Each structure stands twice: as structure tokens, then as C-alpha cells.
Amino acid sequence: MSSPLHIIVNPAAGAGNGPQFIDNHVAPLLDHLNVPFQIHTTEAPAHAGDLGLAILSAHQAAGTLDPIRVIVVGGDGTTHELIEGLQGSANDEGKGSARWELFILPFGTANALYSSLYPPGSPLPDTTFLSSLPTPISEDVIKQILPLIVYLSPQKDAKPFPLPITLTTLNPPASASAPPAKAIPTHVVLSTSLHAAILDTSEKLRASQPGTARFKVAAQESAGVFFNADATLFPVHAAGGVGNVEQWDPKTDSWVTPYTLGEPKGAGSEWTVSGPFAYFLSTASVDRLEPAFVISPKTSLRPSPPASSSTSATHAPTSLENQNQYIHLTILRPLRDPFVSSFPPPQRSTTWSQRAFEVLAKAYHAGSHINLTYPVSAAGEVGSESWASEVKGEGEVVVELFRCGGFDWVPLSSQSSVVEDKRDEEEEGVDKDRARLVCADGALHWIPQGGKAEIRLSVPGSDSGRDGGFFIWA
Numbered sequence: 001m002s003s004p005l006h007i008i009v010n011p012a013a014g015a016g017n018g019p020q021f022i023d024n025h026v027a028p029l030l031d032h033l034n035v036p037f038q039i040h041t042t043e044a045p046a047h048a049g050d051l052g053l054a055i056l057s058a059h060q061a062a063g064t065l066d067p068i069r070v071i072v073v074g075g076d077g078t079t080h081e082l083i084e085g086l087q088g089s090a091n092d093e094g095k096g097s098a099r100w101e102l103f104i105l106p107f108g109t110a111n112a113l114y115s116s117l118y119p120p121g122s123p124l125p126d127t128t129f130l131s132s133l134p135t136p137i138s139e140d141v142i143k144q145i146l147p148l149i150v151y152l153s154p155q156k157d158a159k160p161f162p163l164p165i166t167l168t169t170l171n172p173p174a175s176a177s178a179p180p181a182k183a184i185p186t187h188v189v190l191s192t193s194l195h196a197a198i199l200d201t202s203e204k205l206r207a208s209q210p211g212t213a214r215f216k217v218a219a220q221e222s223a224g225v226f227f228n229a230d231a232t233l234f235p236v237h238a239a240g241g242v243g244n245v246e247q248w249d250p251k252t253d254s255w256v257t258p259y260t261l262g263e264p265k266g267a268g269s270e271w272t273v274s275g276p277f278a279y280f281l282s283t284a285s286v287d288r289l290e291p292a293f294v295i296s297p298k299t300s301l302r303p304s305p306p307a308s309s310s311t312s313a314t315h316a317p318t319s320l321e322n323q324n325q326y327i328h329l330t331i332l333r334p335l336r337d338p339f340v341s342s343f344p345p346p347q348r349s350t351t352w353s354q355r356a357f358e359v360l361a362k363a364y365h366a367g368s369h370i371n372l373t374y375p376v377s378a379a380g381e382v383g384s385e386s387w388a389s390e391v392k393g394e395g396e397v398v399v400e401l402f403r404c405g406g407f408d409w410v411p412l413s414s415q416s417s418v419v420e421d422k423r424d425e426e427e428e429g430v431d432k433d434r435a436r437l438v439c440a441d442g443a444l445h446w447i448p449q450g451g452k453a454e455i456r457l458s459v460p461g462s463d464s465g466r467d468g469g470f471f472i473w474a
């Protein structure tokens with residue numbers, strides 16, 4: 001008998017209707033198609049990881065070489081907890097680590113991964129193979145089970161994509177004698193600066209504002225904060241080749257050698273990005289954080305369409321892209337703004353805050369923020385026409401978009417130029433310099449004082465059915 005499909009459902013995610021949806025729609029569908037399955041319900045935070053470990057044990061005890069297939073019914077946080085719980089544990093007694101194939105169903109609040117795989121308006125799949133169901137399946141239900149339909153469809157040429165996992169290590173200063181820190185896995189985003197600060201505030205608002213509106217309230221509070229840090233970007237080193245650090249050039253619509261940074265180091269392959277930063281977000285898997293907020297529009301887990309010319313078909317970065325080997329960074333550095341830097345430090349924060357909203361609002365317009373350029377001359381009133389960003393104009397790009405294989409984030413200690421955030425002062429023992437704040441798929445962590453975060457990418461092999469790691473059906 002083939003291994004069962006496992007369904008991990010989080011009754012606390014999103015509007016809380018995952019369990020009912022499984023009972024009403026998924027279970028009858030699988031029963032009808034004679035697909036064996038087991039339902040596991042999370043009972044508390046982090047329980048998805050324990051459930052994953054129990055599934056792994058049962059799978060190993062059964063001695064099967066099948067992949068472990070799990071339908072995750074929840075938000076990005078539920079998948080994150082499953083992956084985090086399994087980290088370092090998937091060793092199959094020397095036979096290689098287990099291969100996990102995930103089907104994410106969008107029952108969280110933001111559903112970043114699902115809406116990146118299926119942006120609003122995506123074409124619906126052919127579901128004629130479901131026409132024998134006693135009750136016809138509605139379009140609304142189909143839109144929530146798209147990965148499952150790909151898998152269950154009789155056309156069996158589909159296969160899951162490798163899911164890149166970023167591994168973040170929060171290291172104390174080199175002088176500190178601490179045991180090596182355990183890496184934090186993320187499958188959606190790893191961020192610092194404004195995005196992490198927004199999550200920090202929005203978690204505090206979760207009880208009073210369960211919907212996505214709380215993110216906007218939190219953004220108002222932190223949009224003018226400057227985060228003092230340096231980042232170093234590293235190239236991709238993968239079996240598929242080496243991929244240099246590159247920067248998106250909206251004027252030519254192509255990836256090019258970084259052009260807003262100084263000179264590279266490390267034999268020309270490593271690049272330093274000096275702060276202060278306002279926004280710093282990395283992802284290897286999603287182009288959006290919610291259906292309409294397309295913050296990293298060049299990121300996709302789906303292979304790019306075959307290139308028309310044979311030269312570009314064998315080009316290393318394209319193949320690395322198709323193996324999901326790049327981390328994409330979306331960066332805003334406020335002092336690159338000619339208006340902001342023309343003001344004395346006390347007024348920079350409020351000036352920048354308006355720019356930040358101007359830019360991030362454009363992410364809601366199909367990710368068009370990456371095409372913005374600063375006006376060439378820093379004249380005119382803040383908020384006026386001459387202050388506004390242009391689209392692919394003559395000035396410097398507003399958003400710096402890079403792709404790389406990994407990076408270090410090194411917070412610098414608070415300095416007078418940093419706008420310090422005073423809101424958390426009631427928290428005992430926590431340093432208030434929020435450049436040390438890191439958000440890993442919505443979970444917040446602090447980099448030790450004087451230390452740094454090291455972010456590296458782990459991508460499962462995609463050529464052999466028995467390769468371990470996480471794969472995703474879509």
C-alpha cells in the first residue's frame with residue numbers, strides 16, 4: 001500500500017476554518033479518489049514540528065522510500081514550524097535525509113507562499129478528472145486546493161519544485177566563548193529593519209486586530225526609523241555553477257554588476273552594502289507577502305520559460321535561477337535619497353517616512369516600486385511633484401534589488417545619527433537598537449550585542465526522486 005498523504009491542519013491559523021474545509025472538501029475528494037490520508041491537528045504553537053517528527057518516525061518505521069507528502073492547512077507560520085521542527089532531524093540512518101513534498105493550502109492570514117505560487121488572476125487548472133465527484137467542486141474550493149489538483153491530476157508529468165531554505169545563524173562577537181548557535185530555517189522571508197520592526201509591533205497588535213490591517217498600523221510607527229548596519233553579499237556556489245552577486249537594473253530590465261555600491265572585495269566577488277538602512281528583506285521563494293503586496297517581483301520558484309536563444313539557455317545564472325539558488329534582497333537606504341540627505345539629521349526621519357510610504361505603496365501596483373528613480377535635483381517641497389520619485393528616470397534607483405547566494409548582516413551600535421525607537425523600553429534586558437532585530441518567517445529574534453547574522457541558502461537537489469529536503473507542489 002502506498003504511503004498515506006498527511007494533512008497537518010492548524011485550527012488557529014487565519015480565520016480558523018481549515019479543519020472544516022478539510023472535512024467538507026479535502027477528505028471527501030481524497031476518499032473519492034481512493035487516496036489514503038491521515039489528519040493531524042496542531043494543538044499549540046510549534047506543534048506542527050512535533051507532528052512532523054512523529055510522521056517521520058512512522059515513515060521510517062514503515063521502511064518505505066516514498067517521499068513524505070504533507071498537506072499543510074494553515075498560514076506560512078504553520079509551514080515554518082513544520083520545517084523548523086524537522087531541521088537536523090531528518091536523517092534516515094545513513095540512507096540520506098527524507099524527502100518532504102509539501103502541499104500548502106492558504107488558510108493563514110497573509111499566505112505569502114501560496115499567493116506567490118498562485119497570484120490573483122492565475123488561470124484555473126483543468127479539473128475534468130473531478131467530474132465524477134458526486135457533488136461538483138466549486139471554483140472557490142478549487143482556488144484553495146490548486147497544488148493538490150496538480151498532484152492528483154492524471155497528467156503525471158508535473159513534479160514538485162525544490163524549496164530553498166535560508167539558514168540564519170545569529171552569532172555573538174568572535175571574542176565571546178558561546179556554543180555554536182543553531183541555524184534558524186526560513187522558507188518565506190528573512191528580514192531586518194522596517195519589515196522586522198513592523199512584525200515586532202504587529203505581533204503586539206495581533207489580539208486586538210487579527211486581520212492584516214495591523215501591519216499598516218505598525219508600519220506607521222516604524223517607517224521613519226534608520227537601522228544602522230552593514231551587509232556583505234556573497235556569490236552563489238552551487239553544483240549548477242557560480243552566480244555572481246548582481247543588481248537589478250530597471251532601465252535595461254536585466255541583472256547586472258552592482259552599480260550602487262563601492263568596489264567589491266574577496267577577489268571581486270563580495271560586496272558591502274553600508275547602512276543606515278530603512279528596509280532590508282530577503283527571500284528565495286516569494287514575490288509577494290500577501291496577494292497584492294509584490295515586494296520582490298523578480299523572485300519565483302517556478303522555472304523560467306525556455307530561452308529562445310541557445311546561448312542564454314546554457315547561461316549559468318538562468319540555470320541557478322531555475323534551481324532556486326538565489327536569495328533576492330530588497331533594500332532601501334534612506335541617505336541615498338537626495339531630499340532626505342539634504343536635510344539636517346533631525347528632519348531626515350520624517351522626510352524619509354513619506355518616501356518609504358510612497359515607495360512601498362508602489363509594491364501594491366504589481367511590484368512597480370523597483371522601477372522608481374530619485375528626481376535628479378533635490379529641490380522642491382517634500383510631497384510636491386518635484387519631490388516625487390520618477391519611473392525609470394535619469395536619477396539613481398530608489399530600491400536596490402540584489403540577488404546573491406548568501407549574506408552577513410552586521411548591526412552597528414547605536415549612534416547619534418540613528419533614530420532610536422523607544423517603544424520597547426518596558427522589556428527588561430533587551431537592547432533597544434533594533435538593527436539587531438531579525439524576522440524569520442514572522443518569528444522575531446535578536447542578534448547578540450556586538451554579533452552578526454549569517455544567512456546562507458540550502459536548496460535540495462532536484463534531479464533524483466530520493467534526494468532529501470523540502471519540495472513544493474504547485
Ligand SMILES: Nc1ncnc2c1ncn2[C@@H]1O[C@H](COP(=O)(O)OP(=O)(O)OP(=O)(O)O)[C@@H](O)[C@H]1O
Nearest residue numbers: 012013014042043045075076077078108109110111
Ligand atoms: N492549536 C493551536 N492553538 C493556538 N495556536 C496555534 C495552534 N496551532 C498552531 N498555533 C499557532 O498559530 C500561529 C498562526 O499560524 P499561521 O502563522 O500559520 O497563521 P497566520 O498567522 O494566520 O497566517 P500567515 O502566517 O500566513 O500570516 C502559529 O504561529 C502557531 O504557532
